[in-house]
Amino acid sequence: xNKGINDIKNINLTHSEKTRILNNIVEMPIVSPYAPKQSxxxxxxxxxxxxxxxxxxxxxxGGTLAYADEYSLPGDMLYPIKRNITExxxxxxANTPSARAEWEATKAMRRLSEAELLAKRNDLTPExxxxxxKDFKNSVAAFRASLQSISTSTGRSEExxxxxxxxxxxxxxxxxxISSGDKLxxxxxELENESENRASTSQKESRDERGESREGDDR
Amino acid sequence: xxxxxIKQIFxxxxxxxxxxxxxxxxxxxHDREKAIDIVQDIFAELWKKMNGGETIKNERAYLFTLAHNxxxxxxxxxxxxxxxxLLENDEGERPFxxxxxxxxxxxxxxxxxxxxLKEIDNLEPVYREVLYLRFVEDLSPQEIAMILKITPNTxxxxxxxxxxxxxxxxxxxxx
Numbered sequence: 001x002n003k004g005i006n007d008i009k010n011i012n013l014t015h016s017e018k019t020r021i022l023n024n025i026v027e028m029p030i031v032s033p034y035a036p037k038q039s040x041x042x043x044x045x046x047x048x049x050x051x052x053x054x055x056x057x058x059x060x061x062g063g064t065l066a067y068a069d070e071y072s073l074p075g076d077m078l079y080p081i082k083r084n085i086t087e088x089x090x091x092x093x094a095n096t097p098s099a100r101a102e103w104e105a106t107k108a109m110r111r112l113s114e115a116e117l118l119a120k121r122n123d124l125t126p127e128x129x130x131x132x133x134k135d136f137k138n139s140v141a142a143f144r145a146s147l148q149s150i151s152t153s154t155g156r157s158e159e160x161x162x163x164x165x166x167x168x169x170x171x172x173x174x175x176x177x178i179s180s181g182d183k184l185x186x187x188x189x190e191l192e193n194e195s196e197n198r199a200s201t202s203q204k205e206s207r208d209e210r211g212e213s214r215e216g217d218d219r
Numbered sequence: 220x221x222x223x224x225i226k227q228i229f230x231x232x233x234x235x236x237x238x239x240x241x242x243x244x245x246x247x248x249h250d251r252e253k254a255i256d257i258v259q260d261i262f263a264e265l266w267k268k269m270n271g272g273e274t275i276k277n278e279r280a281y282l283f284t285l286a287h288n289x290x291x292x293x294x295x296x297x298x299x300x301x302x303x304x305l306l307e308n309d310e311g312e313r314p315f316x317x318x319x320x321x322x323x324x325x326x327x328x329x330x331x332x333x334x335x336l337k338e339i340d341n342l343e344p345v346y347r348e349v350l351y352l353r354f355v356e357d358l359s360p361q362e363i364a365m366i367l368k369i370t371p372n373t374x375x376x377x378x379x380x381x382x383x384x385x386x387x388x389x390x391x392x393x394x
Contacts, residue, residue: 001389004335007328008355011245012238013255021259022233025266026226 024149054089073114074128083135098156101146105164108139112171119178129178225269232278233262239356240286246336246351247290257293261285280362283352287366338388346381353378 013021069078069086087107094103115132118124143164150157237258245254261282268275275281328336339350348367352358358366364374 001331001335001385004329004331004333005355007332008242008246008335011242011328013241013258017255018234018237021237021255021262022230024259025233025263026229028263028266 020148051089051092054085073117073123074131075118075123097146097149098160101143101150101157101160104139104143104146105160105167108136108143108164109167109171111136111139112175115178116171116174124178222270229262229266229269232265232282236279236282237262240282243283243286243351243356244290248293253293257286257289260289277362277365279358280365283356283358283362283366287348338385341388342381342384346377346384349374349377350381350385 069082072078072082090103091100094100111132115124115129115136118128118132147157147161150160240261241254241258244257245251248254248257264285265275265278265282339347342350349363352363352366353360360374360378361371363369363378364371367374369377
């Protein structure tokens, strides 16, 4: 009987499971009552105020600015708005591990598109290239970290990982050509955009199917 | 208490208790990922309490109480059995897992471990959980009483009687 009890006691979490749970918990956004009280002047740094202010600006400008900056490239006047305002706002609104992973994957793809377009314009300077590479790596790292936080029982993590790998695979050729400093032609971009559209369409279809199957389960 | 101190105390408690709680949950929900979800949920609750400035006297008993309640909630949600059946079965006391056929992702138990779980499971529901908590998780009768919301005296009586019944079963089996 003692051996049986000792064997039961050997049922443990793996080291990676233990670390994953601990990280998920301590990264939870909890405000400690012991934290120093923020003054009213800290309003600008308050997350809620930040989102509200941006929404207000967007509403007042009719969304034109936000729309235009989505298409801006490094070096453009509106690019800082895209990188420092609209994208962080997206990040704040993506409040589940799954939404965060999806958004980080989108951001990584955006960086690649920017590099492609700049390369096509022959405007991909070493500085811009280094900056884009750094942002791309950060997004990929954030994407992988978010995947770790998604519960593996849902299968969502594998799905997002596969979709990201697929998008990366579609762009392998372009990435290699940018890295080697080859000049890109107009039709290269179109071809890549087309394959990306196909990937996003298949992702949407799979989401729709999942939605239908969930509805079916609910029924 | 500073945030770093809270984190340090929490991490220490987490490292000490997470395996026991995982084991307790796993043997009752039979699903590794679900057990992990429950463990995460329980420690998140403790993390919130600690950050909210609350002091918990007996963290171990508190965590097992949360696990006990979460497992009952899980069974209720699962709807595989009616709430009436749960209540009939001694206020939600559930059997421990000891199946012979396991899926690939599940933990493989030794024959001795299965035998212990099977014998505990064959006991009357009132003895099952007290014996598991006492002999597998080494909880005191006072802690068991807190978890199951019974008096320490009742917990002690159940432990003693449960041991006697378990001995009888093993004795009969070995004859």
